Amino acid sequence: MKALSEQTNFSPGEIETLMKCTYYSQRKDINKGTDLQSLMEGWPFLFKEIGMTVHFQELTGISLKETFLTNVEKKGKRLLDFMRNSCADKSRRVLQAATKLEILRGQLEGCSEDVKDMVLLLLSYFDEKEENLFHYVEQTCLAKEVHVESLPVTPCIIVCGTSCYAARQFMLSVDCKVVNDHIPDFISAICLMFGTYYCLNIHYPVSLGSTLEFLQRCFFMINPERGTKVETKKNKKQLSVNPRVLTLITNLADQDWRGTC
Template identity: 55%
Template structure:
């Protein structure tokens, strides 16, 4: 309390002790507090003692400023409740000819992570719309996709109006190949941006570019100063990126360097995110058995630093074969996880989670609250 009253930041040990005391008091009032309860407590604590408890890095408030405290409260609540939770849950009775691994597509989609989505399961058609009008708009979009100079504003408008049908098809378990045939504009930069905005309420590329400008240099500076002490392997990755940057040149390489160093920092494999092919390779020439099932960049050329063309693969289908920059490719790859209900793969979980919280959805918690 002396630290809080004086506006000083408590040590990690003191902060954990504070969380234990607060959770103990919460559990006296309610044996099963929800996350919303934790958020309210954290908001009030941070509002009263912002200098001591607010999430701040180099003077910038991160998100709403209380997310880390919410997480600590939640973890402590879960730990306290654990002893009262049954450790074994009996399976439901199944007949001999039933398959316990068989899950209907609609049920499988329903259990996907809806984290961050404000419009994941749309209940009603837009006003004035019918199933027939939705089908007409879908067919019109398919026709427009074959035109060389389609009206982009009209495409954007139609994609927004048909969002209801798009979500229904994804949540019913339609596969990527089928969605690509029925919604070709969904798999280009404009269409995915529209769907992502409707789904999360956040602009995909705009948010990424804004946060890259605000935080990109700081992250790279951390890697080149503090991060290099992590281990010898990471130091070698930093050195390699510096050499590649000097050979290629240009400040646009920040994104490439950031991605490669993040993968190295979290000890995650580069080939889980990138698949390299010759710079003249066509989509049908990509060896799909060597590409991951989850969204993957196909780099046309020997290096992310020098490549001028990227492809995007989802479920081993090339959904876009001519993406001109890594920034666009990265935004589409990240958007694919949300748009098509795809979990982060374990081999990329830390990198993708960091990108989600640091550059793509940093203001997500404010949106949700």
């Protein structure tokens, strides 16, 4: 796989087979705390979409991108309608975000643009800062030119452009290090970012806990009855499900039920 990672004409099927065959060794290295640079050198495809998809499915039993897109098709429009109407009417912060995104989006259409709206409105709804998830650089910026000292230590999407709507491409960073410098579209970037938390055993930061947990439960369909991936705060009781996440999920379900009556 190290040799194949240097080529551009490798067989996707071969990479998928090799990732499955070496899954145990990958988990062994990750679980014993192998440093990030060694993981990148030893398992180069783990940080690419083709490899992470295999690893995530072996780990969780869930198809990373397919599950996300299926649920975006089922629930995305309902979530956007709820955010732009019900939430915007009640929250000045969400209204301002929705108005700003409408201007940035302009005439752009398509699933990818809807997902951008969805994620950015979720951040606004939960009052979580955009800069904790997205880091903006010049369109022509190369990985080696990114000021990594300004990146968060948790998985972060580097946007090559002034906004997610004007991006030329995306990159992914982990622990202030660029691990994938060529992600062509936003949906792939979101899936890789989310998958990294599971594949590398990383807790959600408190600063993004609600947004990530909502995506986890509503769009990636990971719904444990106990436990949470949000990092634990000392001397603070940790709930199995974030109440604000549960409230939004319930409101969306109620909206869907009313729409079928």
